[in-house]
Structure formats: C-alpha cells, structure tokens
Amino acid sequence: xxxxxxxxxxxxxxxxxxxxxxxxxxxxxxxxxxxxxxxxxxxxxxxxxxxxxxxxxxxxxxxxxxxxxxxxxxxxxxxxxxxxxxxxxxxxxxxxxxxxxxxxxxxxxxxxxxxxxxxxxxxxxxxxxxxxxxxxxxxxxxxxxxxxxxxxxxxxxxxxxxxxxxxxxxxxxxxxxxxxxxxxxxxxxxxxxxxxxxxxxxxxxxxxxxxxxxxxxxxxxxxxxxxxxxxxxx
Numbered sequence: 001x002x003x004x005x006x007x008x009x010x011x012x013x014x015x016x017x018x019x020x021x022x023x024x025x026x027x028x029x030x031x032x033x034x035x036x037x038x039x040x041x042x043x044x045x046x047x048x049x050x051x052x053x054x055x056x057x058x059x060x061x062x063x064x065x066x067x068x069x070x071x072x073x074x075x076x077x078x079x080x081x082x083x084x085x086x087x088x089x090x091x092x093x094x095x096x097x098x099x100x101x102x103x104x105x106x107x108x109x110x111x112x113x114x115x116x117x118x119x120x121x122x123x124x125x126x127x128x129x130x131x132x133x134x135x136x137x138x139x140x141x142x143x144x145x146x147x148x149x150x151x152x153x154x155x156x157x158x159x160x161x162x163x164x165x166x167x168x169x170x171x172x173x174x175x176x177x178x179x180x181x182x183x184x185x186x187x188x189x190x191x192x193x194x195x196x197x198x199x200x201x202x203x204x205x206x207x208x209x210x211x212x213x214x215x216x217x218x219x220x221x222x223x224x225x226x227x228x229x230x231x232x233x234x
Contacts, residue, residue: 020166021098021127024223025050027162028125029057031225032094037061041085041092043114044100045074054094064092080113081106087117090230094118096125103139115156115228124158124226131172131220133179146222159227166221170205174198175220 032038036059042048045065054060066085067074078085081104095118101107114124126149134140146163153160178198181190 020164020221020223023164024125024127024162024225025053025096027164027225028094028096028123029054031123031161032058035059035093038093039091040064041066041087041095041114041117043067043085043095043097043110044080044103046071047073050096050098080104080110082109085113085117089116090119092118092122094123094125098125098127099129101126101128101144102142103136105141107142107144111152115158115230118228120228120230122228124228125223126226127221127223129221131175146219149222149224153226157229157231159229160224161227162223162225164223165219166223171202171220174202 038058038060039062040054040058040060042050042063042065045067048063048065051063051065055063064076064087065074066076066078066080068079069077071077076086080100095114097110097114101110104110118124128144130143130145146165150160175198178195181194
C-alpha cells in the first residue's frame, strides 16, 4: 500500500497546505500503478512539486511541465487562456492541474486542451479552491462548485471516478477566522501561534470524527480524478 502522505513533510513546501491535494494524487497513483512508461503533463506546473512524488510511485517515462512565460522551470511556456499546448493529441496517460484553473479567465480552453492531449481512457487530476481568501490577486479570477465540474464532464462524456472534499466541520470557520486575523494583525508573531492552534483543532476534529462531519457545501478545496472518454456512446 502506498503511504498516503508520500513521505511528505508539510513544512517543506506551501504547495501541500491543502490536504486533499495529496489524497487526490494518491487516488490517481492507485489507478495507474500497474502501467509502464507513463507520460505525465503538469499544467500550471509552478516549481513542479509533484514530479518527484509521481516518479517515486509510478513507472514514469516522461514528465512535462507547462506554464506561463515567466516560469523558468516550465518545459513548455504558453498562455493557457488562449494558446494551444504544443503536444500531440492522445499523448499523455495522466494530466494534472493543481490550484491552477482559478487563475485562468478562460479555463474551458485549458480543459479542452487537457482533454485533447490526454489519451482516451486516460486520467485527469484537478484540484481547485472554493472558499478562502483571494491570492495572487491580479490573477485570481474564478471559483466553481462541484456541480459545475459534474455537469461539465458529464456533458463531455467523461467520468468523475473520485471526488474529494478537503474540510471537516471546523476547517472552514477556522480558515476564515485565521485569514481575517492575518489581515488585522499582519505581523507574523501575532497570527502564527493562532494558526498553529487552529491547525491542531482541525487535526483533532479529523481524528475524533473522521468522515462523519465532512461539510460538502462549505468545502475549502475540491479534488477530483476524471477518466476521459473521447468516444462516448449515445
């Protein structure tokens, strides 16, 4: 069984603040663990924080990162709002896009490009926020609910085979409370201890209540794994 934390220490990178990113990645790895020579595209790759994780747990032949022009670590640089990804159709086994679609004013173009380059019966991994503060404020455009993605992929003929909601009943109010405090008291020595207390309370609620109090209507982050069907029947 693969360790669901992937041996990750949360202090190493801010990319893993949201717990459901790891759970969703774990699900995609479980689906592909028996395949060989896997090709992965990371859309909006940033610093490629997931490359090592996937390479450690899958037989990866190729890992390609695509992002905007100012990202020097991207293998391919395009404007994801309007430009085509210069890769062949039906090329990748897995396409991942984590915390990216909210920064695009034309995310449907990107989703269409993702579906074009992924193989038929391939896997798409998407994580997106719903609740939380604006971040990267000039380029934080959109929030879509689970109903948007359910309808979108259903109409495309694809199947959402896994959907993960990030938070328990304490997570959302704690996040909002701490975000407000960080704006009122911008000095870290004031709000950092409060954040630590909030994290502990959230962790305690998960341990005590497990899945009994997941709040599906007030989730902070949404993760999904989609199986692409390019030739739907009917």
